[in-house]
Amino acid sequence: MADNQAGQWDDNLNPIDEDASKKYQQRQKTLSNQQAYLVHRVFTQNEDGAKLLQMWRDSMEMIDLVSPGVSMAEMGSIDGYNRFVRIILRQIKQVEAGQK
Numbered sequence: 001m002a003d004n005q006a007g008q009w010d011d012n013l014n015p016i017d018e019d020a021s022k023k024y025q026q027r028q029k030t031l032s033n034q035q036a037y038l039v040h041r042v043f044t045q046n047e048d049g050a051k052l053l054q055m056w057r058d059s060m061e062m063i064d065l066v067s068p069g070v071s072m073a074e075m076g077s078i079d080g081y082n083r084f085v086r087i088i089l090r091q092i093k094q095v096e097a098g099q100k
Contacts, residue, residue, distance in 0.1 A: 039088055040095040056085045 042049040060082050066075065 036091040036095050039091045043088060044092055044096075053085075053088065057089075060085045 043053040044050060063078050063082070064070075070078075
């Protein structure tokens with residue numbers, strides 16, 4: 001009897017609906033493509049967006065991640081800011097390269 005119960009539990013662990021999983025992955029890819037397109041449009045096809053992106057790039061290059069007196073929280077914030085700008089730049093390159 002104990003073996004039957006164990007088998008029953010094993011069969012119910014991590015049930016995967018492959019169709020739902022594929023639909024979810026496709027939806028995520030579609031959303032990612034839409035986001036990349038909009039980022040590209042805002043930051044390359046709009047003069048103000050291009051200026052803003054250049055300002056962010058310039059400030060990203062000027063900010064030292066590690067310097068005397070910078071706390072761990074500040075380093076995390078700076079890294080997050082840099083990551084945000086890098087993601088935008090990567091999405092622009094992907095759209096321009098037709099990879100998305």
